[in-house]
Amino acid sequence: MNTIHLKPTQKFLTFDKRNLVIHTDAQKALTVWQQFRPRIASINMASLDGYYRPPLRLVTDKNETYYFFNEFRRFDKILIEETSLRQPCLVAAESLRDIKRLAWSEVVELAFSRGINHPEFLKALSSSAPKSIICELMNIERLTVDNYCQFAGISQSAYEYQQCKVANDEVMLGLPKNMNWMDTSYESH
Numbered sequence: 673m674n675t676i677h678l679k680p681t682q683k684f685l686t687f688d689k690r691n692l693v694i695h696t697d698a699q700k701a702l703t704v705w706q707q708f709r710p711r712i713a714s715i716n717m718a719s720l721d722g723y724y725r726p727p728l729r730l731v732t733d734k735n736e737t738y739y740f741f742n743e744f745r746r747f748d749k750i751l752i753e754e755t756s757l758r759q760p761c762l763v764a765a766e767s768l769r770d771i772k773r774l775a776w777s778e779v780v781e782l783a784f785s786r787g788i789n790h791p792e793f794l795k796a797l798s799s800s801a802p803k804s805i806i807c808e809l810m811n812i813e814r815l816t817v818d819n820y821c822q823f824a825g826i827s828q829s830a831y832e833y834q835q836c837k838v839a840n841d842e843v844m845l846g847l848p849k850n851m852n853w854m855d856t857s858y859e860s861h
Contacts, residue, residue: 680729680762680763680764681763681764682727682760682762683763684758684761685738686755686757687738687751687759688755689751690737691737691738692737692738692740692747692751693738693739693740694739694740694741695731695739695740695741695771695775697768697771697775698740698741698771698772698774700800701744701772701775701776701779701800701801703800704779704797704800704801705744705778706744707796708779708785708789708792708793708796709744709745709782709785710782710785710787710788725759725760726760727760727762728740728746728761728762729741729742729743729761729766729774730762730763731765731766738761738763741766741771741774742774742775744778772802772805773805773809776802776805776809779797780797780806780809783823783824784825790820790821790824790831790834791831794817797815797820798815810823811823817831
């Protein structure tokens with residue numbers, strides 16, 4: 673039986689879009705995170721010396737491609753603003769379950785974000801996330817509206833109000849469903 677080397681290697685790495693990729697088991701989590709992430713200013717990590725930045729967890733393959741699976745906000749900033757900076761990293765062989773758990777834990781934390789659309793967020797979790805991992809992270813048995821509301825710290829009536837408000841707003845916005853008014857000819861006037 674092959675033994676897995678679990679001791680992490682500490683490295684300082686400079687990333688670019690060729691050598692840093694999202695891990696396949698974290699892609700759905702990143703997609704949901706990008707859809708619901710709060711638009712807030714974050715700490716400028718570029719001003720910190722590499723030795724004082726928190727280390728990033730990565731896995732690697734034989735081609736020296738590094739795969740990230742959590743710390744989505746930080747990697748987003750690295751790929752946009754900090755491509756020339758060395759980053760402290762821990763490179764280890766992670767279990768696929770741990771990779772999924774770490775990726776989805778970052779998404780589940782968004783339930784506590786200010787201004788999040790809870791009904792849409794729950795819908796995205798239900799359709800994209802592995803139920804067993806989400807239930808484990810939320811410490812619930814089933815992913816229901818009631819359990820989600822208790823986890824997020826909101827009342828079920830606030831959840832339902834937000835659900836109705838979004839539905840009403842969608843009806844009021846946009847063009848009418850019947851577009852026959854566009855076919856009228858003004859040449860007869």
